[in-house]
Amino acid sequence: GGVPAEAIAEMRGQPSWPLWESVAPTLVYDNAVLGDGLVPGARAATVSAPTPVPNGGDSPGFFEQAAAATAQAIPGASHRVLDGQSWGQVAPEALAPMLRRFLL
Numbered sequence: 850g851g852v853p854a855e856a857i858a859e860m861r862g863q864p865s866w867p868l869w870e871s872v873a874p875t876l877v878y879d880n881a882v883l884g885d886g887l888v889p890g891a892r893a894a895t896v897s898a899p900t901p902v903p904n905g906g907d908s909p910g911f912f913e914q915a916a917a918a919t920a921q922a923i924p925g926a927s928h929r930v931l932d933g934q935s936w937g938q939v940a941p942e943a944l945a946p947m948l949r950r951f952l953l
Contacts, residue, residue, distance in 0.1 A: 896926075900927075901951045
């Protein structure tokens with residue numbers, strides 16, 4: 850298991866590496882909270898509030914799969930793909946129309 854050495858070498862060359870290195874000690878907690886990594890369907894099914902579940906269209910495919918599964922697990926939730934956005938940064942002008950439609 851784990852991340853291949855080539856991938857780590859590539860990540861170290863990215864400008865975001867110092868940030869990821871600074872939060873590395875907390876990743877064990879992230880892993881513990883995420884458990885098996887599956888959407889907690891039974892718990893999600895108890896959500897009674899209307900829930901928008903967006904994801905960025907330029908994000909890796911597993912983000913869209915997770916968002917769709919989350920929206921499916923929450924009664925009445927709506928899944929929206931924000932075209933041209935990524936998981937790391939969403940432009941306010943891309944998010945605002947979705948939130949406006951949802952809130953109004």
